[in-house]
Each structure stands twice: as structure tokens, then as C-alpha cells.
Amino acid sequence: MPHALINKPAPSLSLPDAKGETYTLAPGTKGVPTALFFYPESGSFGCTKEACQFRDALAEKELYKRTKVEIVGISKDPVEKQKAFVEKEKLTYPILSDTNGEARKAYHVGKGLMGLTDARVTFFIDSKGVVRDVLDTTVNYNAHAKFVTKWLDKVEAEDSQAAKTGEAVANPAPAGSGDTPTVDATVPAAGDA
Numbered sequence: 001m002p003h004a005l006i007n008k009p010a011p012s013l014s015l016p017d018a019k020g021e022t023y024t025l026a027p028g029t030k031g032v033p034t035a036l037f038f039y040p041e042s043g044s045f046g047c048t049k050e051a052c053q054f055r056d057a058l059a060e061k062e063l064y065k066r067t068k069v070e071i072v073g074i075s076k077d078p079v080e081k082q083k084a085f086v087e088k089e090k091l092t093y094p095i096l097s098d099t100n101g102e103a104r105k106a107y108h109v110g111k112g113l114m115g116l117t118d119a120r121v122t123f124f125i126d127s128k129g130v131v132r133d134v135l136d137t138t139v140n141y142n143a144h145a146k147f148v149t150k151w152l153d154k155v156e157a158e159d160s161q162a163a164k165t166g167e168a169v170a171n172p173a174p175a176g177s178g179d180t181p182t183v184d185a186t187v188p189a190a191g192d193a
């Protein structure tokens with residue numbers, strides 16, 4: 001069953017970050033995609049691996065740099081534990097503290113491993129603030145950064161295609177040139193129907 005937020009606006013929220021300062025997440029307001037990942041526990045083996053994969057992708061992958069994706073991690077851990085986690089792993093993006101579960105509730109994130117732990121769930125939110133897809137797999141911590149990379153590739157291709165289509169419409173061939181701009185090969189030109 002698809003997640004309840006797919007194709008809907010992502011909820012905005014404000015939570016304390018690892019410095020204890022309020023961080024407001026408002027997907028779509030910056031005009032960049034957002035990868036929001038919920039994880040069970042800061043400092044645990046799988047959560048550390050997942051967080052470091054996002055850190056490394058931001059530093060090393062050109063796709064992450066080009067798209068200016070906003071990465072945000074959230075767990076129920078208190079600010080002090082988040083601070084130690086961020087410092088130890090040298091994380092370069094916000095890690096938020098959701099001690100009362102308000103973010104998990106807003107994003108419909110439940111339990112994983114048959115209710116034994118908080119679920120590991122990643123949301124890919126496009127630059128307009130719409131939840132495009134959700135990955136819910138608590139055990140497979142390696143899948144989350146790959147999931148975001150797949151979606152960044154997809155939206156970059158969509159944006160590129162939209163720009164080309166918009167460019168063709170915005171820059172029609174000069175009058176009398178005999179050339180007709182091609183907008184989309186799958187759409188019949190006027191009179192071809």
C-alpha cells in the first residue's frame with residue numbers, strides 16, 4: 001500500500017537541531033529537493049552507516065551538489081545525543097531531535113522490525129515540496145542513500161526535459177524559416193491528429 005503522503009505536500013515542521021537551535025523544515029520553499037530520513041537511533045551501527053552515506057554523497061557526488069538537495073535526518077534521540085553523533089561522525093547536514101514524536105506523527109512514520117524499534121523511512125520531496133516517493137526499510141540501511149540518488153537522477157532528467165520543452169516553446173523558429181520547433185515527439189503537431 002502506498003504511503004499516505006505520496007503526491008501530497010510535505011508537512012513543515014520545527015524541531016531542535018544538534019546545537020539545540022530550532023530548525024524549520026519547510027520543503028519547497030528553497031526551490032531544491034529534500035531528502036528527509038527518519039532513523040531509529042543515533043550512534044547505532046546501521047544508523048551511523050546510513051548517516052555517513054548521506055554525508056559522503058553530499059561531499060563526493062556531483063549530482064548531490066548540482067541539485068543542491070537538502071538532507072535532513074530525524075530520530076527520537078535528545079539534543080545532547082544528536083550533538084555527540086554529529087560531532088563524532090562529522091555530519092554536514094541537520095540532524096533533528098524528535099523526542100515527542102511530532103515529526104514521526106506528521107509524516108506517518110511508525111515502528112519497524114515488528115514493532116521492536118522506530119522505523120527507518122526516507123522521504124524524497126521535490127523542489128515544489130511534494131512527496132514523490134517513500135522508502136520504508138528498517139533493516140536495509142544501505143538502500144536509503146541509493147534511493148535518494150535514484151530520485152535525484154529522475155528529477156534532474158525531468159527538469160532538463162521541461163527546460164528543453166519550455167525553451168522550444170519560448171524560442172520558436174523565426175518566421176519564414178520553414179523550420180518548426182519540436183516540443184515533444186510524443187505530442188502530435190497541430191493538424192497531425
